[in-house]
Every structure is written in C-alpha cells, then in structure tokens.
Amino acid sequence: MPSANNTPAVLWISAHPEPSSLNGSLRADALDHLRRTGHAVLESDLHAMGWDPVVRPRDGAHQADASQPFRVSTDTRAAHLAGTQPIDVSASMWSIHTGGVDMER
Template sequence: MSKSNTILWLSAHPEPSSLNGSLRRDAIEHLRRTGHKVLESDLYAMGFDPVVRARDGGRASGAERERFRVSTDTRDAFISGVQPPEIIAEQTKLKQADALVVQFPLWWYGMPAILKGWFDRVFVSGFAFGTDPDTGRRLRFEQGPFVGKRVLVATTLGDRPHAIGPRGKSGELHELLFGLLHGTFAYTGMSVLPPWALPSADRITDYERARDDLRRRLDGLFTDAPIPYRPQFTGDYTPEWELQPHVRPGEHGVRVHTKQ
C-alpha cells in the first residue's frame, strides 16, 4: 500500500489488555507506520450507547409523547441535521474513511451488542441507504452511498479451525457472517473483503504469528479482491429481489448470491 488512505478502525471489546485489544493496538500502529491515517471508534472505551431511542429521531427529552417511527424519524433527523452529536461524529468518521475495519470477538455467533447497536444508530435511512429524492434511484448494493469504500472484518472465535470450515459444525465463515458482510456492507455499497478470523482464540500460543497474519491482510486492504457479491440492478434478480430462475438453477442458500 503505497498510497496514503484514511481508515476507520471500529472495535468492540471491553478489555484493553485482551487479545483483541493487543491486536487492535498493533494493527493500528502498523497502518500508521505505513503512512495511513487511522480514525478510531473503540466503542467500549467511548461508552457508546447502543440503544436506539426517540432522541435519535430528533425528539428532545421530555417532549410530548408521539409515536416513534424509527426509520422515518431517524431519516428525517439525519436530513434535518438534528441527530444526537455522537451519531453525527460517527457518520463523519465514516464519510472521511476510504476503508473500514470492523474488529470484534464473535459472541454467540454474532457481534457484541454494543457493535450491533452502532450499526442500528449510525446506518440510518438517508445516510447508509434509501432512495434519491430527486431521481428515485434506489441507494443500495452497486448504487449504495458507500460505493468506493472497502471493508474488512477481523474477528476472533472460540471455535476450532475446522469447525468454521465448509463441513464444520458452526458453518462456513462467509455464510456465518452473511448478514453482516452482505446484508450490511454490500447492501450499502461497500466492497467487502473476505473476513479475517482467528479461531481457537482462547487457546492461542503464538501471538506474533496471529499479529503478523492480520498485518498481511491489512497490507492488502486496498488491493485484495473483494467477495464477488451479485449486483442487484443488472438482471440477476427479479423485481421481488429473488434470484432469476436462469441464474444457478436448482441451487439455493446464501452462496448463490456470489458469482462463481
């Protein structure tokens, strides 16, 4: 990576001295040492509130109670510039970033609640998806607002390596993370890199090997090929968002949404 880029490092682990904390510090230091600007959102250290509340829709505390329409009200608050300041700050970081790295331990096969809440509050309609009010253009997938940004998930797991393989009991990694990789990142237009995962994290004996492996993936942040998820508006899907009958006929499951 010779060109300097801006990277947002979004992380969620409650213990700074943990394996995740160490990987985070070393990885950010590596990125900065190679000439990149790194913005940070360490959610536990920030005390980030993950809960969507009426104030996210521009409702002042103590205001007369009306029905809180989550999608509509948060979109209106974004357009009107009356979101809570902590949400505006996170959206500003993301707009400045050329790439996003999302680091977390996989808990119960999902993100920690504080990280899920970050997406709930930050990725609101009008900012991360929606419809262009002037043209009616649907802002998602290859037309999403984050086209041009790259994203890498870096996660640690308790599972043994083969447990997250093609025949593993926990499921293949890309399929296990499909909701995040495809339903959040690709949906908003990002180029999604294959995730980096460290299995058997509770039993790791060679930290330097894991650290160096993550560094290698970061060195390819702007050059590695992304997952070839199918675009939505070029003929592979019906108007009801179902794969066309002629595309991989007889196959089903999340794997059909990537090009062979």
C-alpha cells in the first residue's frame, strides 16, 4: 500500500495488552525496522481501542431467530452496506479507510 507520496506504507494492526511482552517487543522492533528502511507506518492498536474480538450475531444486525443461522460473512457485509454495524466497528473501518489510524505512535 503506497502512501500519497509513493513511499511504501504499512498498516500494522496489533491487539496485545502488554507492550513489554514478547509480542510487544517484536512489534516495536519491526516498526522501528520499517521506519528506518523508509516505510510510512500506520498503526491501529485494537486493544487500546477497547476492541471486542468476539463476533456476535448483533455485529451483523442479525435478529435472534433459530430458523435462520448467523452467517458471519454475509450478515456482517449486509450490516456494513446498510450502515448498521456497531459503532466501534464502523469507527475503525472509517479510520482505516480515510487513513486516520494512529501515525508514528
């Protein structure tokens, strides 16, 4: 994904609660390497945003109906197109779409 000025760009998405963990250390080292090698780095920290990683029927605006199963891909896509996704999902998608994710955190 190139940035506006044609600099290579990377969107780094993380969701780990502990920055001093192995996961956090690998993230920090990788981001440092990317920046040193000339990449524009966009970050999105799902844990810091309070992101809920569990997909539930309500995320797809699915009504509890035993006769119709929750179809994750189909129902969440329909909710996206209808503008009925939960606000945290919509906000995150908008932020990524518009490039408003955390820069150079």
